[in-house]
Amino acid sequence: MIALVRGELAKLLATRLPLAALLTAFACGFGFTALLALVGPGDSTPPLPGVETAEGVGLVVGMGGLLLFVPALIGTVAVTGEYRHRTIGTTFLTVPRRGRVLVAKLLVFGGLGLAYGAVAAVGTAGALLAAAAMRGVSLGVPLGALAVMLAQLALAAAVYSVLGVAIGALARNQLLAVGIVLGYFYFLEHVLLLIPGVNVIHPFLPGGATAALTDFTFLSEAIGEQIPISMPVATSPAIGALVLFGYAAVAAVVAVAVPLRRDVR
Amino acid sequence: MNPTAIEVTGLSKRFGDVEAVREASFRAEPGRITGFLGPNGAGKSTTLAMLLGLTRPDTGTARIGGASYRELADASGTVGAVLDTAGAHPSMTGRGHLRAYAELGGHPIARVDEVAATTGIGDYLDRRIRGYSTGMRRRLALATALLGAPSVLVLDEPSNGLDPAGIVWLREFLRAFAARGGTVLLSSHVLTELQHGIDDLVLIDRGRVAWSGPLDDFTGSAANLEAAFLAHTMEVHP
Numbered sequence: 001m002i003a004l005v006r007g008e009l010a011k012l013l014a015t016r017l018p019l020a021a022l023l024t025a026f027a028c029g030f031g032f033t034a035l036l037a038l039v040g041p042g043d044s045t046p047p048l049p050g051v052e053t054a055e056g057v058g059l060v061v062g063m064g065g066l067l068l069f070v071p072a073l074i075g076t077v078a079v080t081g082e083y084r085h086r087t088i089g090t091t092f093l094t095v096p097r098r099g100r101v102l103v104a105k106l107l108v109f110g111g112l113g114l115a116y117g118a119v120a121a122v123g124t125a126g127a128l129l130a131a132a133a134m135r136g137v138s139l140g141v142p143l144g145a146l147a148v149m150l151a152q153l154a155l156a157a158a159v160y161s162v163l164g165v166a167i168g169a170l171a172r173n174q175l176l177a178v179g180i181v182l183g184y185f186y187f188l189e190h191v192l193l194l195i196p197g198v199n200v201i202h203p204f205l206p207g208g209a210t211a212a213l214t215d216f217t218f219l220s221e222a223i224g225e226q227i228p229i230s231m232p233v234a235t236s237p238a239i240g241a242l243v244l245f246g247y248a249a250v251a252a253v254v255a256v257a258v259p260l261r262r263d264v265r
Numbered sequence: 266m267n268p269t270a271i272e273v274t275g276l277s278k279r280f281g282d283v284e285a286v287r288e289a290s291f292r293a294e295p296g297r298i299t300g301f302l303g304p305n306g307a308g309k310s311t312t313l314a315m316l317l318g319l320t321r322p323d324t325g326t327a328r329i330g331g332a333s334y335r336e337l338a339d340a341s342g343t344v345g346a347v348l349d350t351a352g353a354h355p356s357m358t359g360r361g362h363l364r365a366y367a368e369l370g371g372h373p374i375a376r377v378d379e380v381a382a383t384t385g386i387g388d389y390l391d392r393r394i395r396g397y398s399t400g401m402r403r404r405l406a407l408a409t410a411l412l413g414a415p416s417v418l419v420l421d422e423p424s425n426g427l428d429p430a431g432i433v434w435l436r437e438f439l440r441a442f443a444a445r446g447g448t449v450l451l452s453s454h455v456l457t458e459l460q461h462g463i464d465d466l467v468l469i470d471r472g473r474v475a476w477s478g479p480l481d482d483f484t485g486s487a488a489n490l491e492a493a494f495l496a497h498t499m500e501v502h503p
Contacts (some may be wrong), residue, residue, distance in 0.1 A: 015354060086352030087293030089319060090409060093346050096318040096335040119291025248417045264319040264350055 004095060004104035011087075012078065012108055018115075021074045025116040028067045029123025034131060036060050051128060052137035061149045062216025064124055065207075069185035071113045071157040075164025076181050078109060080174035089264050102169065102256045106162055112249075113161025117154025124150060149214060152237070156210050159248040163206065166251030169259055203235045206247050212240025266416045266446040268295035269330035269343060271316065276325035278311050285311040287472040288325070293418070293450040293465070297352035298443050300480070302323030302494070303450040308472040309452040310349065313421050316450075317346050328486070329417055341370035345410030355395035359386060359405055362394060363412065372412050380408040385434070407435075408466040417448040424458055436462045460490050467495055 023073040049056035095101050132139045171177035189207040193199050202208040213233045271293035276285045286308040293299035305311050316327040317336035337343050353362045358463045363377040370496035381387045384404040403426050412479050424432045439449050468476040484493050
């Protein structure tokens with residue numbers, strides 16, 4: 001198993017994907033946060049709480065949760081790339097016990113997701129501190145609390161990577177898989193939030209669970225204020241975490257089990 | 266080199282309405298080069314994919330040294346395979362590719378330079394595979410297959426994309442490999458390509474093994490390989 005993890009890691013490091021992933025992580029973490037923290041809060045309509053308040057910091061970090069489709073995409077692109085370039089044949093010839101290959105892949109991409117989350121977290125923290133300093137205010141939450149929030153987001157990034165690997169392993173076609181990831185995390189999940197009755201499941205979808213984990217209710221509250229529909233009640237951060245890890249576990253099992261019997265052609 | 270025979274028994278595979286392979290049985294022996302000859306679409310690649318655990322047979326078994334490929338304790342240390350369905354990532358360098366598959370197969374990293382030297386791609390190792398010619402990709406695929414120092418080689422249309430010098434080199438390489446006790450199973454749809462390089466022949470046509478045995482017996486009374494080939498394929502489909 002160690003050889004397999006080393007092999008999958010070597011495969012990953014031999015491409016430019018990890019560098020691109022970590023640069024993207026920094027851009028998303030630092031750039032997106034800086035934009036929100038500097039331009040956004042006080043000046044928008046309706047005005048959002050600034051970074052000097054706990055709500056403001058929570059808002060910015062929670063918005064970061066909306067970018068979690070990026071680590072999912074990284075996992076998806078990497079796995080479907082194996083089918084696109086037919087390296088999956090070389091891989092399964094080298095290690096015919098496919099389950100072990102996919103377990104190694106999940107471990108490596110879970111790790112990359114975590115690294116992505118860590119870089120994004122550092123970027124977010126840097127941008128928040130810089131924004132607070134430029135506005136001459138102090139941050140609305142203590143650094144320790146911010147670290148916890150960002151660590152939760154980093155863990156969520158690892159979970160999303162694993163989800164991305166699973167979707168890629170199931171769909172195999174790169175365009176289709178990328179379409180599924182973007183369509184679901186970027187579009188469908190938000191649409192589901194708007195349908196009365198159906199939206200009660202939202203807290204138990206990955207996005208809703210992430211929102212619960214980061215205590216991010218801004219989106220559903222803002223929508224609730226604009227349109228007269230009942231918004232689902234977010235679960236607690238602990239339940240959100242449990243739901244997310246549940247998805248990761250199911251995705252991992254599916255990603256390992258399904259390709260076992262499929263023909264490589 | 267451990268003597269490791271290939272033994273295919275009653276192998277069948279159907280894709281929808283198409284019977285790609287029907288009850289195929291043959292052997293490939295250690296120390297010999299076995300040619301697997303058949304026209305395009307005869308079922309060669311499907312048979313090899315079943316032999317190598319990439320495709321599941323509907324019926325029958327394919328064993329290498331008595332075990333199915335998926336059961337082999339050290340698959341890439343036993344069998345090296347070159348298939349069209351097994352590629353390389355274009356944005357990796359040759360070295361990065363070989364290193365990754367050496368790690369994955371649990372083989373020493375020192376093998377990377379050895380197999381590159383054997384296959385003559387040493388000078389191109391640090392270039393990205395995207396820029397490789399078809400012939401260089403073929404050599405890289407063979408280098409990948411050799412990482413585990415296997416005792417069996419399974420090659421699907423290996424001379425596709427090789428220049429004449431490359432074809433001669435490959436023939437000599439396989440001859441030396443078999444002389445050391447290795448088993449070689451080599452598919453082709455080109456009669457003349459196999460004529461000079463093989464000891465045994467397995468002839469497959471429309472999914473069925475039409476003939477198998479030593480090449481000399483096959484040519485037998487016929488004027489040449491081509492005449493024998495036509496005679497045998499006519500026998501199956503009068």
